[in-house]
Amino acid sequence: MDGLFTYNPAMVKAALGTHMVTGYAEDTFITIEEISQGTTSKTGCDGETVRSVDPNTRFSVKLTLQMGSPTHKYLLNRYNRDKKDGNGSFPILINDLTGKEKFSAINAWVTKLPTNTKGKEGQNKEWTLETGQADFQIE
Template identity: 40%
Template sequence: MAYELKSYDSKQVKCVLGAHTVTGPADDTFISIEPQGDGVSSSVGVYGDVSRSISHDPRHTIKITLQQTSRSNDVLSSLCDVDRLSGGAGAFPILITDLRGSTLFTGMAWVQKKANATFAKGIGSREWTLEAVGGFTNGGND
C-alpha cells in the first residue's frame, strides 16, 4: 500500500504588503482570505429548469491577526493613514503565499480601518481587516 505524506509549516506562510514582509503573527489563525462574491449561484423555475449566475466579483476580505508587539501593526496603521490622507491613493500590492504549498493570493489591497486596541495582563493581539482585489488559488501542500 502506498502512503502519501504532506507537510504544513506556518513559518512558510508569507504575507507581503508593498515592500513590507509581515512579522509577529498571533498564535492560532493569523491570516484568513474570504472571497466576497457569490461564486456560482443557481435558481430553478417551476418546471425544473436550472439557471446559473457567475459572479465576477474579484474582491476578498483578508484578516491578519498580529501580536500587539509586532512592528507590522505600525506599518498597517501607516498604510491606513496614507490611504485616508491621500484621498484613496494608498492601495498597495499584496502577496500571500504558502511556500510549502500552492495557495497564493496576489492583488491590490487597502486597510478598511485600524485594528481595535485592547490591553490586558498578557500580550494580546490586533486583528486587521483588509479589502483586496486580486486572484486567489486555494491550494494544498507538498
C-alpha cells in the first residue's frame, strides 16, 4: 500500500429514515459527536485511580445544509410530528463510501429548530439531532 487516500465529499451519504439528505453546505456539513463522557477517571488522596466506562453510546449529529435543501422540510415535519404526538423519531445512517466510516442509530430526532438567519446571500441552516444508542465504525 502506498499510503495514498482520496476523500470525496460526494461519497458521503446520509439517510434519515427513507429520506436521502441533499443540499449540504459548502464546508463542514456533518458533525458527529459522542454525548457520553466515554471513559473517565478519578484519583483518590492515596493515589489510587478508578476508571469508569460510560455505557451510553448516544450521539449528537449536526447537519449543515444550504438554504434551499429539501431536507429542511423533512426535518421540520419530523420535529412538528414529535411535538404533536411524540412520533417524530427516525433511523439514521451516515456512510462515507471512500473512508469506510459508518454511523447508524435506530432512533434519532430533531432537538430544536435551527437558528434562522437572513443576509445578503442565502444562509446555511444547522440542524441538531440526537440519537438513541448508536454504532460508529471506522475501518
